[in-house]
Amino acid sequence: MSTPVHSPRHAATSAVWVEPTRLASAWRACKVLAHVVLRSAKNWFHGPTRISPSGRAAEAPIVAEYRSALWLDGREDEFVLRCGKVQNLRVAVRHFDGIEVLNGQVLSFWSQLGKPVKSKGYAVGREIVNGCVVPIVGGGLCQLSNALAEVAAIAGIRFVEHHRHSALIEQQRKSDSVDATVAWNYIDLRLQADFDFTVEVQLTQDELVIRVRSATAPSMLRRHQITQGAKEETKPTARGCLTCDQTACFRNRRYAAQPAARTAFLLNERSPELAVWLQERAGSDDWFLPWVRHRRRHLGWSAPERAQVSVALLPA
Incomplete structure (x- = not known):
């Protein structure tokens, strides 16, 4: 354990930080693998299935909409990870746009998306691991899960499974966000409603836009009960792994190009x-x-x- 040296560029990070070790990371990987095996076994017998796109409710009224900026969160000197996040969102939205979820049917984030790997077009993005922003293939998909949770809460869709982040990305909006983290394939976001609804997802140049359409949704929309009476959470800001001053950490790498290098x-x-x-x-x-x-x-x-x-x- 060590105490970080706080420089001006890390002024927004949490006051207490525990340096990750190889042993702790290996133990975490073992626990994650165990959770993945258990979740995969449960899904095999009675888990949610993938929902195919349908255009039958394309003209139904819009009952909820949520917009999320693509380029405002994260550190400027970790722009490459932000680009990876946008690329991952670009691939992922295809699996959600146009799907029609029937009354009582469960929409599972991972059952719908599948495993994010390079062969499917996913790039190196970012993931929060123990208070650190770590480069990882498929990282950044939590922006999509956050937006899905937000629009679901507005439309009155129930949360069957929902988990919150332990830390924030720098410049991340800290309003009344529902906040939903996901991690393949053991931390999921699952939604269910008492009415049929269609999901529309669009990635513009600057925003991620999600809409819920339904012809049978209640006219009086409500925020989901998990947001009612919730206390304001104070979360630490995750440290950027590409720009962290902790050179003794086993994850530390020098990404800066040499002045004489040619690209x-x-x-x-x-x-x-x-x-x-x-x-x-x-x-x-x-x-x-x-x-x-x-x-x-x-x-x-x-x-x-x-x-x-x-x-x-x-x-x-």
């Missing part, structure tokens, strides 16, 4: 957040742009004026 970018897929990140890194880097005709180049990638540009003629 080559091979660009074959365009996304708004990656474009913003790349525009800040011109320098003397080498840019290999997609193999498209020059007259159509303005429709694809554009390199900074100072960059040395080459054309990628063959797939790599």
Whole structure:
């Protein structure tokens, strides 16, 4: 155990922090595995099933809507993890958009989504582990579970299973958020209602938007009982693993590039957040742009004026 050295950039972190150890992390991994095995066994016999999209209630009235900003939470010097979070949300929303949940049917976050792995398009995002923001594949999906919980509470949908975060991401909104954390495949968010409802999920350039449509929902919507009379929680702010000053921690890595290093970018897929990140890194880097005709180049990638540009003629 050690006491952190608080620098100005960590002024928002919690006052008490316990340095993680390999032994403690290994023990936690064993407990997580045991929980995953037990949950998988329960799901095999009588767990929720995946719900297929349906457009039958697309014209039903909107009974609840919730919007969540994509780019305002987290540390600026951990922008790469924020980009990973947005990519993970981009993949995940496809599994929830348009699904119709029938009266009494249970909507399970993980049964609907499946395991987030690289082969499905998930990137390295962020996850809060024991007060630390840790890079992990599929990290950041809690923004989707938070939004689902918020819109469910507004629409009067019951929480069959619900868990809260132990810490906050920096710049995270601290209002009357319902707050729902998830972790594959033992911490789940499960919802159930006494009416049919359809979920609509949209990822815009700046927001995650979730709507609930229903033609049979009660006209007097209510907040769920878990939010009634709840005391204001004071949660610590998680420490950023990429920028933490605790160099003795086994998770610590030096991500900063050396001044003399040279980077080559091979660009074959365009996304708004990656474009913003790349525009800040011109320098003397080498840019290999997609193999498209020059007259159509303005429709694809554009390199900074100072960059040395080459054309990628063959797939790599």
